Amino acid sequence: MAEVEFGPGRPTARVLLAYGNATQPGSPHVGDQFALVARREMRSAWRTREQLQGHLEDVTLIPSQR
Numbered sequence: 001m002a003e004v005e006f007g008p009g010r011p012t013a014r015v016l017l018a019y020g021n022a023t024q025p026g027s028p029h030v031g032d033q034f035a036l037v038a039r040r041e042m043r044s045a046w047r048t049r050e051q052l053q054g055h056l057e058d059v060t061l062i063p064s065q066r
Contacts, residue, residue, distance in 0.1 A: 001015065001016045001017075001018065001042065002014070002015045002016075002045070003015075003042060012044075013044070013045035013047065014042035014043065014044055014045060015042060015043060015044075015045045016033055016036055016037065016041075016042040016043065017033055018033065018034075018037045
């Protein structure tokens with residue numbers, strides 16, 4: 001789910017993935033947003049490079065094709 005507000009200045013957004021963000025058995029992210037669902041809350045969307053980098057757990061670089 002997403003809630004986006006467009007208006008003067010920069011748009012704001014709040015998001016929620018109620019069913020989890022992983023299907024791998026044993027992943028710590030299978031239900032990491034369930035608590036937000038139970039409280040009927042959403043989290044701020046990560047929109048900047050700094051916000052995204054602050055939540056990275058792993059990076060895989062793919063060699064560019066020539």
